[in-house]
Structure formats: structure tokens, C-alpha cells
Amino acid sequence: MTKRIKLIGSAIGNCGRLNGCESSPYQISNSLANTEGILLDSDVVAYSGGSHDVLAQREFFIKVAHRAERAITKGVFPIFIGGDHSCAIGSWSGIAYNLQKQDKELALIWIDAHMDAHRPETSETGNLHGMPVAHLLGHGHRELTSILTAMPKLKPENIVYFGIRSFEKPEEDFLQSLGVKIYYQHMLNNETFEAEFLSEFERLAKLTNGNVGISLDLDGLDPIEIAAVGTPVDDGIGSGVFFDAMSKINVNDLIAFEIAEYNPSLDKDHKSMHYMLQLLKLLVSRIRYNAE
Numbered sequence: 001m002t003k004r005i006k007l008i009g010s011a012i013g014n015c016g017r018l019n020g021c022e023s024s025p026y027q028i029s030n031s032l033a034n035t036e037g038i039l040l041d042s043d044v045v046a047y048s049g050g051s052h053d054v055l056a057q058r059e060f061f062i063k064v065a066h067r068a069e070r071a072i073t074k075g076v077f078p079i080f081i082g083g084d085h086s087c088a089i090g091s092w093s094g095i096a097y098n099l100q101k102q103d104k105e106l107a108l109i110w111i112d113a114h115m116d117a118h119r120p121e122t123s124e125t126g127n128l129h130g131m132p133v134a135h136l137l138g139h140g141h142r143e144l145t146s147i148l149t150a151m152p153k154l155k156p157e158n159i160v161y162f163g164i165r166s167f168e169k170p171e172e173d174f175l176q177s178l179g180v181k182i183y184y185q186h187m188l189n190n191e192t193f194e195a196e197f198l199s200e201f202e203r204l205a206k207l208t209n210g211n212v213g214i215s216l217d218l219d220g221l222d223p224i225e226i227a228a229v230g231t232p233v234d235d236g237i238g239s240g241v242f243f244d245a246m247s248k249i250n251v252n253d254l255i256a257f258e259i260a261e262y263n264p265s266l267d268k269d270h271k272s273m274h275y276m277l278q279l280l281k282l283l284v285s286r287i288r289y290n291a292e
């Protein structure tokens, strides 16, 4: 039996430093159809509210969360396309809510140059794309920690970071106080990444009975190869290394996948788009035909 897959887009860009990310879900779903011949059912939710209005943000994330929740209920695999990384608040809240209703837990592998673990009181910029993890852990604006349910969406022991190399002290202190596991980029290299990534994926899969999500902030990868991001940081994870690791995970334990922070206006040579299309093509074929 083939598994159904749906693209759920969060067309939101103004929670980050630069606008531009908001057109990404439209561009990616179109390019996937036109260049790779992969036509997926897709549903893009547009953020039309005020940029920093928490109630408008809440309304938007609830819409995305409902779509995520519904996909899981119907046995459909969701691929989330941001948008800036604040999109994760909607997508993973929906997945977590669905699992919580079944007495299950969500695990998340977060690939990013940044920790995204600011709370409103520690963020200098106030940009929500620097805060999604804190909100998923239940800290931050109450309007955004209570999407679909007032319960925290993630337990600190159920999230693992890779690629981290740019952060502020309050974020690190916050995550350390909760005991969150972080693979700083300097701890790994292109030879050792895959083994650690696969072993963490497997460990989280056991911990949650096969409910692991992956949220890829494109800036977790090396900006020499993947340049179309608003906040690039040198020396990221090799894009080929990440691709190879993704070809080896057990997709039956993957509950959803997310790509965030692609900014088409910065993709001068289309290399970042090409990479994402190859990655999605790999995932789609693995999920469609390998899944139980």
C-alpha cells in the first residue's frame, strides 16, 4: 500500500529578519510538480495578520495545527514547508496534540544553526522565528503555547538539536536548565554526523514508539552550499552529508518532516531550491513505498 503525503505550507515570513520566506511553500510545491513531476496534495495557509500581533499569529498557527492534526488522523504523512521557522509552532502543535489524544508523545530532531529557544523576555529583536522551541516546550506567549491544547507540546527529553553554532546565552541557559540534548556543530564533522544523527533518531524512535519529527532549518546546513537563508552562519552541516543521513533513517518511525527559512529572493543560482527538491523527492519516494 502506498502512503499518502500532503504538503502543508505556512506562508509566513515576517516573524523573521527578512521578508521573502512567505512565498516559499508556493514555489516549492510548484517546482516539485514542474521539475520533478511530483504532484502532491498541497494546502498553503497564508498569514495575513499583523506581523507582531500575537492574536493574529495564534489564529494562523491554529489553522496550520488543524491541518497537521487532520493529516495524522487520516494516516497522511505531512511535509511542512515554511515560511520562517515560527511555522514550527503550528505544525508541531498539531502533531503533538494528535499524539497526546492517543497517550503518545512527539520527539523532534531540530536541525538549525540557531537554538530558536528565546522567550519573549530574552529576545532582543522580538522576532518569533527565534522562539518556536521555547513555545513548543510550553514557555512564552500563552496565546502561542496553548495552540489546540494548553499542554506543552514537547518534553525537554524528547528534543535533540544538531548544527548549533550561533546562539545567545539566555537560550543556552534555558535549554541546559531543562536538560535538552544539543549537538553543537563543533562536536561533529562531516564524517561523524551521520552515525550520531542516526543513533539519536533510533533512540527517539524507541522512546516514543516511532513518533519522531524532523524540523530542518535550511541554515543548519553549510551556507557555502545552501545560501538562500536570511540568517546564514558559516561552517554548517554538509548538505550531502545530511542528504545521505536522510536516506538511511527508518521512515516508518518518521511522523512528519519540515523545511523552514528558505528565502527564494536569495537563491540566485537556484542551488538551494535544487537541493530541497532532491531531498523532498528522496523522502516522498521513501515514504510512499517503504512505509508499512
Ligand SMILES: [Mn+2]
Pocket (backbone or CB within 6 Å): 085, 112, 114, 116, 129, 217, 261
Ligand atoms: Mn530556526
